[in-house]
Amino acid sequence: MQTAFKGIKRKLKRFFPLYVMMIPGLTYIIINNYIPLTGLQLAFKKFKYVQGIWGSAWNGVKNFTYLFKTGDAWTIIRNTLGYNLVFIILGTLFAIFVAIMLNEIKRKKVQQVYQTVILIPYLISYVIVSYITYAALGESNGMINNSILIPLGMEPAKFYTDPKYWPFILTSVQVWKTFGYSSIIYFASIIGIDKAYYEAATVDGAGTWKQITSITLPLIKPVIITLTLLSIGRIFYSDFGLFYQVPMNTGLLYDATSTIDTYVYRGLLETNDVGRASAAGFIQSVLGFLLVLGTNYAVRALEKDQALF
């Protein structure tokens, strides 16, 4: 007992500097991540700004009934899940396609140039992206109306007042901005494949197409599964930049552009409706968490090595 205690003491002394090193990081995650978790209770409270998170009075599930009664809940959940589903399917297919194309480029220098260029949209902030979309879609000044639709004798489109265009616009912008990033991830896993497979296939007379379908795709399947399941785990989260900046927070478009994240922002800072917004935030946090656990469970069942935990 005595010696065991001494052992621990010696160990602690030896590792003491390492614990000190962790202090800033641990302090930060406690403040930035753990304390706000206690704020989830706000979803069940009637929030008063002066009373704060912990001082406000309990309110039962009123925030939730209110949220669902107005129909806002339906719109934002439908949009968040619907867009994410489309992004996952289209984004994944497109990224794999581009990665395979990149792999077919034989000259390394050229390959690198393509990689550099398709990554550019990923580096640009959504604020600047919203300037670009405005330049293209603006009603009186926009490029599409002025240089395409009107010269062709068509009616100018009212992009910023009519929600019907937005599922298409948001999907295009999202794919434009992220495909370079995801195709580079898939490309990296394609280069990781042992060249011997392809050599053997060539000897056997298999063409490029055959090689893609029977070597490349089956061998990157684990990566495809993992990345897809991970994005499903984040299906309750939307990119605030995409849905807030690109439609320029336009009220007329909310039906097609409002997601949980933009709704929470507006509830907190614009409409001063913290109750409903925190109910929406609560749904996002908790269902999001359950989904991550569920998808990890699925990854573990399908590809044991790829599971996160």
Next chain:
Amino acid sequence: MDLYGKGFSRLANIVLIILSVVCVLPLLLLVTSSLASEQSLLQNGYSFWPRELSLESYKYLWYSRSQILTAYKMTILATTVGTLSNLTITTLMAYPLSRKGLPGRNFFSFMVFFTLLFNGGMIPSYLMWVQVFHIKDTFWALILPNLLMNGFGVIVMRTFFSTNIPDEVLEAARIDGAGETRTLVRIVLPLSTPILSTIALLSGLAYWNDWINGLYYLVKRTDYYTIQNLLNRLIASADFIANNAANSALTAGVTVPSVGIRMAIAVIALIPIMIIYPFLQRGFVKGIVIGGVKG
């Protein structure tokens, strides 16, 4: 068979050329629009081929340059302070977690990892930063919320340390009498430049492009606006800059080219990244690969 392969490679080139054009063309629209005269913008809208070229948008921005320069200064300051702090804190967190003998290692690793799975969302986080830490309308609003340390970065760096720094090296340092801090600074860090530059690059990009913290936390102190915040404000009200500029005697009698000016300022915000990017390109690709494959 060989012809078939060549044909495929040609197809791949065509596809990637088209995609490259699609990636760059929208940026070109910003540039050409910013170089058009206000008159031609009002008549023909933003276009790739403006009727009349003019530098009037840029001239006008030159009048209000102090605002843009201040915003740039804030961007550079926040990016530098933020990235250096992020790199320091992440390293100091990741190194102990990479040490196999450390008691409590699994617990602390889980504490970091859990932040990636579950979070309280924007409202609790906003109220805490504002009501408890009073960062609203301070410089710290640009640095602290969300960007200072990322659990993901810690995990990636920890993995790098434990797979790339052999235990024997650490053991040898210990036998030579080097303390933990000395070992980290003198031995581990010089062997870890790839991961350090990756984390620095990703953190730097996040700070440079961030406008969300400014949107939430900078309400009155618009003098703390970064270039992204300024842009965000301008798209809502193009006269934000015009109002400020109109106050100066220099602009008396000048009409505000408000249509062109928006695009000109977006171009000005875009230029530094486009200049720096080619030099850092390899680092970004490597960072994406490290980050993406693992998680």
